[in-house]
Amino acid sequence: MKIIVLIKQVPGTANTRMNPETGVMIRDAGETILNPLDEHAVTEAVMIKKKHPGTEVIALTMGPPSAQKVLREACARGADRGILLSDKAFGGSDTLVTSRVLAAAIRKIGDTNLILAGEKATDGETGQTGPMTAALLDMPVLTFVHRLEVNDMHIIARRMVEDGIEEIKADLPALVTVVKDINNPPLPTIKGYILAKKQKFPVWGPVDLALEDGTMGLKGSPTRVVKIFTPKLSRQTTFYTADTKEQLPGAAEAIIKVLKSRSLTEKGDRYGV
Ligand SMILES: Cc1cc2nc3c(=O)[nH]c(=O)nc-3n(C[C@H](O)[C@H](O)[C@H](O)COP(=O)(O)OP(=O)(O)OC[C@H]3O[C@@H](n4cnc5c(N)ncnc54)[C@H](O)[C@@H]3O)c2cc1C
Incomplete structure (x- = not known):
């Protein structure tokens, strides 16, 4: 079985900055890390590999x-190899x-x-x-997956949806996006780091991928x-005060009026409103 894990390098800070003129993220030389959810995707792939010998x-x-x-980190976590897609045109x-x-x-x-x-x-x-x-790629996609069972021909995935859990069976090949509940990524081992340090990653650009000029980068991007x-x-805070016991019903009535005007009362009068 061959598993590809899509991983992204992201800023190691929660303070993502944007260029207000171009609308593009400012990617300076600050610290970068493997996107945290991708750690879970790599871990899942390595777990599947352990259950299915011969998996790459x-x-x-x-x-x-x-x-x-981040490719090196994925290899330290158990990926067999990594490929970097990099070119100014991207x-x-x-x-x-x-x-x-x-x-x-x-496809390549x-x-x-x-x-x-x-x-x-x-x-x-x-x-x-x-x-x-x-x-x-014209293949099935299963999103928000928190449990994954892989057989040779198909997968059974449990998806976290708004009102519960959905179990779906899909034929392979398929693409699965994972949520953090799927596993607990262990820390990479020192042996893993040593092996990953020796890895060389091929770099593919537009020519390797047969991508034509104008289909990549800003020129090829329809998003504006x-x-x-x-x-x-x-927060705009309004106080409704009652200085005496007698004033309480009036203050409560005022609050109820505001809640109703903003449709914040539940159907069925759960709060007795
Ligand atoms: C007009 C415009 C210009 C942009 N210019 C740039 C730019 O110059 N440089 C730049 O880096 N970004 C640029 N971006 C942002 C870039 O498009 C997104 O970072 C990228 O497409 C991924 O989207 P996302 O961050 O929302 O990831 P999501 O879709 O939220 O990521 C979900 C998952 O997809 C996978 N994934 C996402 N991105 C990658 C990747 N690059 N490689 C492998 N797997 C991935 C990972 O598994 C990740 O967990 C630009 C965006 C716009 C709208």
Whole structure:
């Protein structure tokens, strides 16, 4: 079995900064890490490999040359090899183009049974890359997966949905995006780090992927960031006070009126409102 894990290098800080003029994320030389959810995707792939001897796990990332660091980490965590998709022409790609490049690489790798990805990246946070990549490859996609059973021909996945758990069986090849509840990634071992340090990662660009000029980067990206701003969180507090016992019903009535006017009372008068 061949498993590809899509991994992304993300800023190691929660303070993602955006360029207000271009609407593009500012990616300076700050510390970067493996997207935390992708740790779970790599761990899951390695767990499947243990159950299915002969399985190969390949980590795949599109990013700048520095993204080799996350490939190395994936290998330290048990991936067999890694491939970096990197070229100036990829700069400025939106989620569609990112998925286009990833899909082209997956086609080039060939004969893949399962693709694992994180549910979302901590920086862009769209959660679009996994499903878009699957759509471009014309294969089933199962999102928000927290339990995964893999057989030779199909998978059974449990998805966390709004009102419960959904169990789905899908034929392989398929793409699965995972949530953090799927496993507890162990820390990489020293042996893992030593082995990963020796790894060399091939770098594929547009020529290797047969991607035509104009289909990548900003030029190929249909997404236009029209405006970018930090949401202002402000609370406007209104006090309804009752200084005496007699004033209590009046204050309560005023609060109920406000709640009703904002449709904040539950149907069925659960609070006796
Ligand atoms: C107009 C525009 C310009 C942009 N310019 C740039 C730019 O110049 N440089 C840049 O780095 N980003 C750029 N971005 C952001 C870039 O499009 C997204 O970071 C990327 O497409 C992934 O989206 P996301 O972060 O929402 O990931 P999500 O879709 O939330 O990620 C979900 C999962 O998909 C997989 N995944 C996501 N990204 C990758 C990847 N690159 N490689 C492998 N697997 C991945 C991982 O498994 C991840 O857990 C730009 C975005 C826009 C809209």
